[in-house]
Amino acid sequence: MPRALSSVPPLTRNQVSKNNTSPNMKNTSITRFSTSTLAFCAALIFASNGMSADKDTLDAADVKFVKQEAAAGMAVVKLAGLGAQKAVRADVKAFAEMLVTDHTKANEELTKLAATKGVELSAVIEPKHAETFQKLEKTESADFDKTFLAEMSSGHKKCVGNFEDAAKDAKDSDLKMWAEKMLPTLKTHLEQAKELASK
Known part of the structure; x- marks a missing residue:
């Protein structure tokens, strides 16, 4: 054992x-x-789900720019549509038609961009733009052309300034690139509006 x-x-x-x-x-x-x-x-x-852990959102300043320019772009299309119908001069009518085409495309791009960033845009025209539309709607003949071009000049001047700021200061890279891309077109619109108004 x-x-x-x-x-x-x-x-x-x-x-x-x-x-x-x-x-x-x-x-x-x-x-x-x-x-x-x-x-x-x-x-x-x-x-x-096609998402990343870090949600792609905009800061307050970028959101303000998106909503502001979406409203302005929608107003330009509406006002330019009226211009294409009522303008007396052929060159003013052609300018209005170009604005409708260019800003409709820009609005579509901004709407898609806003959706990817979680920003909801209003589909209702702002009161100040509605007032401008009503004013133009009541204006006839050569006075219409003059008033329309004045509105397009002042509106695009403000728009160019806002886009220049966004192209320089926007925190979101996609938004900054879009603003940079749009600037040449907006500057052309501004120069054309001023040139037509001077005739």
Whole structure:
């Protein structure tokens, strides 16, 4: 009997260590595994929804610019549409038609950009622009051309200034790029309005 007992090999240091693994060590391993698994699942969820962990939003100044210029762009299309109908001079009518085309495209681009940034835009024309429309609607003949061009000149002058500020100071890179892209067109509109008004 003693000889049988002595035939059992002694446990090695590594075997003792494995057998004596503490519950705390096991819990730590489980915790690490769970944390890694959760992080991986979260990444998959964001990827499947086409989102990133950092939501792409605009700061207050950028939001103000987007809403302000969306309202102004909508007003230009409405006023220019009236100009295309009522302008007496052929060059003023052609200018109004160009404004409708250019600003309709710009409005569509800004609407899409705003949607990607989570900014809701109003579909209702602002009161001040509605008043201008009503004033032009009541104006006839050559007086219409003069008043229309004056409105387009003053409106585009303000618009160019706002876009220059956004192209320089906008925090959002997409918005800044769009403002930079639009500036040459807006400056052309301003120069044409001033030139036509001088005739």
